[in-house]
Amino acid sequence: MIRDTLPGVRRLISSRWVRLALAAAVTAVVVVAVLRLRRAPAGSEVRVSPRTPPSPRGAAGSDAVPGRETPVGAGPAGHPGGPPAAEAPAARKEVIRRRVVRWGSVVIALCVLVFATRAVERAVFSEETVPVAERFEEPPAPSATSADSSAAPSADSSGTAAEEDCRPGTETPAVREVDPRVTRAVNRQWRRIERWLEANAPRTHRTLSPPARARTIAIAEAQMGLRFPGDLRASLLRHNGSVLNKGSGLTIFLYEAMNVRDIRDTWRRLCGIGAGDRIGPRVGSWEGRMIPVGADGSGNHLVVDSIRRDVGRTGDEGETSFELGGVRIPSYHALLRMTADALERGGTVGQWRPVVDGGTLSWETVRN
Incomplete structure (x- = not known):
């Protein structure tokens, strides 16, 4: 059934421009689909927490003592490790890694699509020139x-x-x-x-x-x-x-x-x-x-x-x-x-x- 319909399809899609337009449309659909699939949900990326401002001098809950210097590395109560400034580079690396993976996937998908489209075009729509078609099939004719x-x-x-x-x-x-x-x-x-x-x-x-x-x-x-x-x-x-x-x-x-x-x-x-x-x-x-x-x-x-x-x-x-x-x-x-x-x-x-x-x-x- 499919084989019987191919001649009609070939006659319908005989223009190279029509084929290119169809290929472009398919490419656009695939790109959009890949981008949607690879796009991370909102809020899933690691966000850099803003540095907690130091408590006002004399505020309640502060360990600071007037007239005494605060030791280097010491922070407000509840933050013994100091500000999370070291987390920022790691977060940026994670964002960059995700973007590289995302766009790399898009490039790979486009390459696969191009090769697949070309193969389908050659197999179904090609009008190849065959200068000696009589020699194609069956064993060579005897002399x-x-x-x-x-x-x-x-x-x-x-x-x-x-x-x-x-x-x-x-x-x-x-x-x-x-x-x-x-x-x-x-x-x-x-x-x-x-x-x-x-x-x-x-x-x-x-x-x-x-x-x-x-x-x-x-x-x-x-x-x-x-x-x-x-x-x-x-x-x-x-x-x-x-x-x-x-x-x-x-x-x-x-x-x-x-x-x-x-x-x-x-x-x-x-x-x-x-x-x-x-x-x-x-x-x-x-x-x-x-x-x-x-x-x-x-x-x-x-x-x-x-x-x-x-x-x-x-x-x-x-x-x-x-x-x-x-x-x-x-x-x-x-x-x-x-x-x-x-x-x-x-x-x-x-x-x-x-x-x-x-x-x-x-x-x-x-x-x-």
Whole structure:
């Protein structure tokens, strides 16, 4: 429940000035509380008793004898020890000690508060820049040679490799946690996209789906016999694709964002087509190691390599390419980041430029 509300809190408290104001308010409250707790009750401090004036000469009860000097150190009756002048330095030291303890406690409390506030800000509200988020989670991806040789058997025209790649999984579904750093990095890019869509393409913004369930993702992984990369899972846990509404759904370049069920069903359908004329790993037609994440409605798909985790496309004629518009995209997080950059800056990603018509986002092809 708390985890589900954090994205809303982050969007609400997105301004650094608002966070600083909240931190200042909390600091003031803590300082006042510490001062009140450390303040001694009235009259608790040791007060210096005024020196008792000597009794008037000849007054009743006086031991002084007229015509006789009073011995040094002797005092009036009832005060054989003389005046309490020696108590004054001790009382002053006690007052100073209490003040030092009081203000020392305030300083320590402020230091603890500063460090705690900074830690909370980094953990909850930080929008850290993660230049290589695709390397965060899970064991390092195998090299191109080892990954291709171990994950995809050699192909021939009979389609044997496609059958191996597309063999349904037999594992029991198991929910895997996403690295928190990956989640923060992906959510940061989604916040940028969401803010831009809300301000410039509200119809498309309304088509963003609620989060997918982690259990649903685990079931799809088990049925496909694949593992979704961490940044893809984090994205689906933010938005489970887009709800198509008269062509106004979210498109990344020319591809409609797909939900978990569509990903699984499209993977099964493409696996049923076979390998065709594939001549090697990632060369030629469809491979079962690919995860379709977007579709343009004409038989072309945006895909993520489940092993190398980079983003590519498969065409309606069976070709596969991992350069989108002449640009290599190393991860799904990088795809989101490039999309957010293009939206905010009005730029391009490869050969595509975002345009808005009637509150709906679309992409146009830029000719060089």
